[in-house]
Amino acid sequence: MSRKAAQPVVVPSTGIKGAMKQRILLDMIESVGGSFKVLLVDAASAEILSVCLRMNELMDHGITLVEDIKNVRQPITKSPAIYFIAPTEASVKIVIDDWATKDKYLEAHIFFTSSAPKRIIDTIAAARIVEKVKNLKDMLLDFSVPETLSFHFGITDGMLKLMGPMVSQPALNNAVAKLTSVAHTLGDNPIIRFQNNGLCRTFAEQVSASIDALAKEIPAMNSQNPRTIVVVVDRSIDSAAPLLHERTYEGMINDLMPLDNMMYQQSYKDRSGKDAVRNCPLDELDQYWCKFRHMFLPKAVEQLPAALKQLLADNPALAGGLEKGAKLSEVGNAIRSLPEFQDKQAKLSMHIDILSKVMDLYKGQNLTEVSALEQKIAAGGSFKDTYEAIKKTMKNADDNLKLRMLLLFCACCTSRDFTPAKKQALLQDLGLDGESLSVANFDAVVSRTGVIPQPKGTVTDRDPYVPQVKLILESLCAENLSTTDFPFIRPSDASATSTAASAPAPKRSLRSAGSRPSAGAARGGGGDHVLDLGHDEKISLTNQQRLVVFVLGGVTRADVRSAYDIAREKQREAIVGGTSLLRADTFVRQLPGMK
Structure with missing residues (x-):
């Protein structure tokens, strides 16, 4: 019998969003026994869950029902209740009222999004529910993770x-x-x-x-x-970074047509031919958003339509319909592939729709010339040439664009020639006399200490x-x-090595912070460490x-x-x-x- 070398263990990391997801699954949901668990949420915790977990993932961990604590709910006395709530008096009152006269669920497990003040704990301790509380824990998840x-x-x-x-x-x-x-x-x-x-x-x-x-x-x-x-x-x-027009697909959306909660409202014709609107999230569940969001705008303009053409070329039967006399197996394969194809086609069409609107705004504000001047300023060009270029380029621009350009010049110009008198003159030339306070106060957010010089070299993409x-x-x-x-x-951390002393396993109390290290955060031990960015993009880490x-x-x-x-x-x-x-x-x- 031959011996085979042991395969290396792959230890995945999924960033801060993955670490939050693991906290919720391991320290909260998995800490409650049973396979018919009810998860009760308020507005704060629902927002946390929405970016980390899908319903099918919750179901895989024994959650059979998710409800808003503000809604009228039927008692489910055979199921444990997991309350995931902000430690506010309003949310805690609803929890206490659930158990005021009789048991609404089998038992209560209360997990707070952030650290609960003593008065909140005392309120729970004085209520009837206290006899049924099996977990009372601060999850410390009171921050937003919009992406990985x-x-x-x-x-x-x-x-x-x-x-x-x-x-x-x-x-x-x-x-x-x-x-x-x-x-x-x-x-x-x-x-x-x-x-x-x-x-x-x-x-x-x-x-x-x-x-x-x-x-x-x-x-x-x-x-x-x-x-x-x-x-x-x-x-x-x-x-400088907040003032520059960042010419990536995501950067231009954020700058020219900012979306509430990254939700795009797309107009379309429904099956009856009537105008309709649908909300389309731009998030990491969308493989095309992940692929194109950081792409340089000219490249995105070229590659997004090409991706749609390629999708149609790769799926001619689905794009144009099956030919007459197609075999039954071909029809079956096409039907099975249709939902995925339609989803990809819809997403690519949406991104092309967004990109076309962005480009209209981009051209309408003459941002090709404006952005080129911004980059010249950020690179530290000649003071006199830049000063004159700003006056010429921004002469007919919107006042908001003029102010951004002027502030950018203040942020990046280190020349002694840019005196207060020159700033005032440029303000007047640009017709921005009313913005003198913003310019005068801008020095409070400009540091020359610790700033790392810009690298030299040609960047094309x-x-x-x-x-x-x-x-x-x-x-x-x-x-x-x-x-x-x-x-x-x-100061001792300056010479810290990559090895750290092990600590004893933590003890758990009735009321404690989640105490298990996140699975996504474990760094030590053997194995190959990878960073999983989703949609099959995995990066082998050279340093843990x-x-x-x-x-x-x-x-x-x-x-x-x-x-x-x-x-x-x-x-x-x-x-x-x-x-x-x-x-x-x-x-x-x-x-x-x-x-």
Whole structure:
């Protein structure tokens, strides 16, 4: 009998979204016994579930019914109830009322989206339900994961609240708590570095202390090997990125026709020939969105229609109908293939529809010339030539475009020739006298410290400007990120090795934070480690250490794209997050309040 070598174990990671999914499945749903479980949700938890799990996945783990706690519900006394709710008085009152006079379910398992305050726990302890509560746990999932490699906190006007003249302590505390939740979801007590300024230092110190306190309750967080590296920066590290028109498919949608919750309303003719509208999500379940979202706009214009033509060419029978006399087996195969074909055709048609609208807006605003000038400014061209080019190019542009261009010039120009008098003159030339406060306050969000120089070289398949977030990630991969500009919270972490001491298995209490390391976050041990980006895109990782960049004040789509670039170019798992997802208009709107 011959001996065969053992096949290597493949250890998949599915980013921050996958880690959140595993938390929900392992620490919540699987911790409740039985195969006929009822899942009860409120608005906050429903939003979390909607981005991570589908109904069939919940059913595979014993969930037979999902209901909104606000709805009138029939008692199901033979099934355990899993309450996944925000720790608010309104949601907790509904839970307590379910059990006020008699048992509505077999037993109660309560899981909070975030850390529940003592008054909420006391309210439950004083109610009749307490005798039936088998689980009471803080899941710490109070943040948004719109895609595999990004997260944000939805803190509106975060730049103004955190970087303005008066730092909002509630906003700062909120961000600290939520980044602690991210670390918990990843199952790690990370190495923390920060942009060397007062805000980032204060925030990083508070996050470090918060994670350390949580890790004392959950020792498994200290056993991650190797530990994730988190770099905390604020928006001043790259004030150009929010202002540039990022010429990718996703970037142009976000800039020119922003969608609520990335939901596109597509007009079409129904079967009766009447006009109708359908809501179409742009998310990672759509293979074409994943393929084209980061593509350079000229390339997307060429390849999206080509993809539809190829689909039709590959499926002539489905596209044009089966020929007469087709064999029964051919008819059967065609019928089985039809739903998948129709779904692909509909999605490609939708993307072509979106792209055509984007291109109309792009051409209507003369963005070919505007974007070329933006890239010239970002590259640091001659002051005099650029100054004159702005006056000429932007003469007849919309005021919002003029202001973006002027602010971009302020962000990127290091010439001493750009005096306050020259700024004022350019304001007047562009007819922007009313925006002088925004320009005057812009220096508060421009940092020259720690900024990594732009790489030199010709780029043909995308805009040449590289976001600072990507440059920071590249420096982390090369292990040459400046320790002066980005110091460690703990100096000892500078020489930390990739091995970490094991910690004893955590003990569980009635009321505890989810304490099992996320399956998607486990890094140590043998096997081949891969990053699964979905739709058969798997990347073999050259280094198991996860990299995270967190941006106080908001993160742009270009910043987020950097995580995918690093995954594909460096074979490293990188995650990019911020206090919010930032667009040019929300960035500029906050400037009058800055100092």
